[in-house]
Amino acid sequence: MSMVIRWRTGGEARIVSMGLRAMIVRSTVPSPPGSRIEGTIEQDASPSLRTALRVKVHGCKRQPEGDFVIEGRPLDLPRELRLRLETELGEKEARGPG
Secondary structure, X not given: OOEEEEEOOXXXXXXXXXXOOXXXXXXXXXXXXXXXXXXXXXXXXXXXXXXXXEEEEEEEEEOOOOOEEEEEEEEOOOHHHHHHHHHHHHHHHHHOOX
């Protein structure tokens, strides 16, 4: 399963890690601490598999590659999707890079 976040104001992100109360994403655009950034999670490039996402930003750091690491708390994320994200990220970590 491939997922990308498309931010409502432009740009996109990929989820790096996911926990019960926090998530970390690599984003093409920044968002300041304290803000709420909104977007859509698109699954497998299928328009019918879109889920709204809001994140309360705790921190944002520019990376040497030019993108940004955003750490925050997902708001209103359905339990089923959160569990699927955690499972997918866990499987990627078990497989290693690549």
